[in-house]
Amino acid sequence: xxxxxxxxxxxxxxxxxxxxxxxxxxxxxxxxxxxxxxxxxxxxxxxxxxxxxxxxxxxxxxxxxxxxxxxxxxxxxxxxxxxxxxxxxxxxxxxxxxxxxxxxxxxxxxxxxxxxxxxxxxxxxxxxxxxxxxxxxxxxxxxxxxxxxxxxxxxxxxxxxxxxxxxxxxxxxxxxxxxxxxxxxxxxxxxxxxxxxxxxxxxxxxxxxxxxxxxxxxxxxxxxxxxxxxxxxxxxxxxxxxxxxxxxxxxxxx
Amino acid sequence: xxxxxxxxxxxxxxxxxxxxxxxxxxxxxxxxxxxxxxxxxxxxxxxxxxxxxxxxxxxxxxxxxxxxxxxxxxxxxxxxxxxxxxxxxxxxxxxxxxxxxxxxxxxxxxxxxxxxxxxxxxxxxxxxxxxxxxxxxxxxxxxxxxxxxxxxxxxxxxxxxxxxxxxxxxxxxxxxxxxxxxxxxxxxxxxxxxxxxxxxxxxxxxxxxxxxxxxxxxxxxxxxxxxxxxxxxxxxxxxxxxxxxxxxxxxxxx
DNA sequence: CGGCTCGTTGATCAGGATCAATTATCGTGG
DNA sequence: CCACGATAATTGATCCTGATCAACGAGCCG
Numbered sequence: 001x002x003x004x005x006x007x008x009x010x011x012x013x014x015x016x017x018x019x020x021x022x023x024x025x026x027x028x029x030x031x032x033x034x035x036x037x038x039x040x041x042x043x044x045x046x047x048x049x050x051x052x053x054x055x056x057x058x059x060x061x062x063x064x065x066x067x068x069x070x071x072x073x074x075x076x077x078x079x080x081x082x083x084x085x086x087x088x089x090x091x092x093x094x095x096x097x098x099x100x101x102x103x104x105x106x107x108x109x110x111x112x113x114x115x116x117x118x119x120x121x122x123x124x125x126x127x128x129x130x131x132x133x134x135x136x137x138x139x140x141x142x143x144x145x146x147x148x149x150x151x152x153x154x155x156x157x158x159x160x161x162x163x164x165x166x167x168x169x170x171x172x173x174x175x176x177x178x179x180x181x182x183x184x185x186x187x188x189x190x191x192x193x194x195x196x197x198x199x200x201x202x203x204x205x206x207x208x209x210x211x212x213x214x215x216x217x218x219x220x221x222x223x224x225x226x227x228x229x230x231x232x233x234x235x236x237x238x239x240x241x242x243x244x245x246x247x248x249x250x251x252x253x254x
Numbered sequence: 255x256x257x258x259x260x261x262x263x264x265x266x267x268x269x270x271x272x273x274x275x276x277x278x279x280x281x282x283x284x285x286x287x288x289x290x291x292x293x294x295x296x297x298x299x300x301x302x303x304x305x306x307x308x309x310x311x312x313x314x315x316x317x318x319x320x321x322x323x324x325x326x327x328x329x330x331x332x333x334x335x336x337x338x339x340x341x342x343x344x345x346x347x348x349x350x351x352x353x354x355x356x357x358x359x360x361x362x363x364x365x366x367x368x369x370x371x372x373x374x375x376x377x378x379x380x381x382x383x384x385x386x387x388x389x390x391x392x393x394x395x396x397x398x399x400x401x402x403x404x405x406x407x408x409x410x411x412x413x414x415x416x417x418x419x420x421x422x423x424x425x426x427x428x429x430x431x432x433x434x435x436x437x438x439x440x441x442x443x444x445x446x447x448x449x450x451x452x453x454x455x456x457x458x459x460x461x462x463x464x465x466x467x468x469x470x471x472x473x474x475x476x477x478x479x480x481x482x483x484x485x486x487x488x489x490x491x492x493x494x495x496x497x498x499x500x501x502x503x504x505x506x507x508x
Numbered sequence: 509c510g511g512c513t514c515g516t517t518g519a520t521c522a523g524g525a526t527c528a529a530t531t532a533t534c535g536t537g538g
Numbered sequence: 539c540c541a542c543g544a545t546a547a548t549t550g551a552t553c554c555t556g557a558t559c560a561a562c563g564a565g566c567c568g
Contacts, residue, residue, distance in 0.1 A: 061424050077406060079496045083414040099399040102392075104503070107403050130395075131390040138356075138384045141395045145353040148402040149361050152331060152341050155405060156412045160337040163556070195515065203413030208556050210515060242333045249358070250270030417524070449547065462524050464547060 022093050022253060027180040029250040038133050039254060045120035049112045056097050058109040064123045065252055066096040071116030072192055077108045086201035087151045091177050093253050095143045101126055114192045139252035158203040163212045166202040169241035175231050180248050191229035276347050276507060281434040281502040292387050293508060299374035303366045310351050312363040318377045320350040321508055325370030328448055331362045338456035342404045345431050348508050349397045355380055368446045393506035405466040417466045420456040423495035429485050434502050445483035
C-alpha cells in the first residue's frame, strides 16, 4: 500500500472520532459516547493512499479493518489471465476489509480509485469489539449485509440488464449514494471512474462501454465534463435501469 | 410459505440441536455446550417447505432467521418485467435470511429448490444473541461474509467468464460444497438444478445453457443421469473455470 | 516536442439471444 | 396400464448485441 508518512500534511489525522466530520452528515445514525470512545480506541492510524494503489491486496492475510474517510475505492477480483471484475464501489463512510478481516485471507483486492484517506482499525481488536460492544458488532454485521446487498444488485445488472440498462443503473446508484453524503450539488457530482472501470464493473468491453456511454449522453440522460457528471434526467435514468427508489435509512458509521 | 403442519411425519423435528446430525459432519466446527444451548433456545420451529415455494418472499419484513437443515435452496432477485437473477445457491448447514433479518426488508427472495427442512430461529432474539453470545455473533458475521464471498465469485463468473466457463465454475463449486457435506459418493451427487435455474444463475439464455451443457457433457467433463451429476474430470473442469482449489476450513453451524 | 494514457468512432466478427419445432420425462386420472 | 397434458430438454435456423480489431484525436506530463 502506497502511503504518505508525513502526517503533518494531514490536518484531519488528529481529529478525534467524536468530531469526525463524516459523522455530522445526515446519512449516518447517531452513536453513544461509549461507542465512539471504543471506536477511537480501536483506531490505530489515519492513512493517505494514492489513487491506483491497493488498500488491501488480493490474498492478503491479517488485513486490518478500515473505514473510508475520504475519496472513492473499489473491491475487485482478477482471473489468472488478467480479466478483472469490479465487485462494488466504496464511498466515504463505507467500511472496507470486513470480509478480509473475518475470513482468513482476502478473496479480493481493494484499490483506491481516487486519492483516499482511511481510518485504520486494529483487526486484533475486532473480537474484543464483539465481546464488549454488541451494538457495534451488530452494526458491523449490518454493514456487511448492506455490502452484500450491493453486490447482489450488481449481479442482477451484469446477469440480466442490457448494456444501456447497466450503465443507467450504475450511474443512478452512484448518484444516490453520493447524494446522501452531500456530494451532489445542482444534480452534479465528482465522477472519478474511467470507462475501463465501468467496463470492468459491468462486464462489458471498453469499446462498447464508450459507445453506449455516449449514446446515453446524446439521449440526454446525463452530461459529463471536467470529471463531473450531471444527471439531467434522473427519472428516466432510473426507469431505464428498473432501479426502484429505495429510501435510505441513516446507517451506522464505525 | 408452503408448510407441512403435521410434524408427526418429521422425526427429526424433535431432535435437540446437541444431537443435530449436521453438526457431526467434518464440514462444521465444534461448538461449546453453552453455544448449542443458546441456539436451541432460539429455535422456534422446524419446518418442511415444498420445492418451488418461497421460504422468504421478496420484500418480506420481519423475516425470521433460518438454517437450512436438509435440501437445497437459492436466493434470487427479479426485475419488474420478470427477468430473474439467481444470486447464489444454499446447501445444508447454510444460514438463510441473515441479510433479511439485519436489514429491515428483504431485498431478495429465497426459494426452496428441492423439498427442504429448515430450522427457524426467532428474529427478535438475534439482538439478544449479539449481547449475550459474542462467539455466535462473530460466527453469524463470518457466515455473512462467506455468503458475500460466494456472490462475489458468481459476479466474476457472470461478468467475465464465457458460457462454458460459467457452467464449469458452477458445477465444480457445487461439487466441492456437496463434497464437504458428504453428499458425494464415487464422484457423483444429487444435482437438482433445472437448466432454467442454471440459466438464471449464470445470466445465459435457456437455449444457450442447454447447448453449452451438452457440449461439455460430450467433451467428457461430466455426466448427468437420473438427477445425479458425475464429475468425470474435476481437474479439467476446474482449470476450464479458472477456479482455484481453496481449502475449506470447518465453518460454524448455527 | 514526443510519448503517454484515455476516449472516440468505424468496420467486422462471433458468442450468445431469439424463434420455432420436436422430443423426452413425468405425474395424473381414466 | 395407457392416454393425456404439462414441464423440461434438445436441436436447428436466424438475428443481434456486444466483442474485437484498428485508426485517430485529445489531453497531459516530462
